[in-house]
Amino acid sequence: MKKNKMLTETLVRAADFLPKENNSDPDSFQMTVSDTLLLGLFGDTPDYSNPKIEELWQKVLNGNDEETIAWCLEKGVDLLDTDGKPVPAFRDIAVMLKAIDSGILKLDK
Numbered sequence: 001m002k003k004n005k006m007l008t009e010t011l012v013r014a015a016d017f018l019p020k021e022n023n024s025d026p027d028s029f030q031m032t033v034s035d036t037l038l039l040g041l042f043g044d045t046p047d048y049s050n051p052k053i054e055e056l057w058q059k060v061l062n063g064n065d066e067e068t069i070a071w072c073l074e075k076g077v078d079l080l081d082t083d084g085k086p087v088p089a090f091r092d093i094a095v096m097l098k099a100i101d102s103g104i105l106k107l108d109k
Helices: 033-042 051-062 065-074 090-101
Strands: none
Touching: 033 090, 051 090, 065 090
């Protein structure tokens, strides 16, 4: 089995950004679990109206999920929950990382 080499010293667990409890107040604004994860991790969600982002989505969607999860781990984001299953929106998270990695999106410093 090939060991993944971390490209960063910091590991972010996407599962840590999952909502803790479901707010049952029907009058309150409810974000989807996916949006909560993406906004917590990146402060934004993928703009799929951008053709470059859509192209990344197609590559991730048509790619191998295990390879995508391993690549994200190398980039410092663990996409697996405590049960070892990918978190919701794991592909969207991969798209955001790939967009940052390729320079389509810039990180604020």
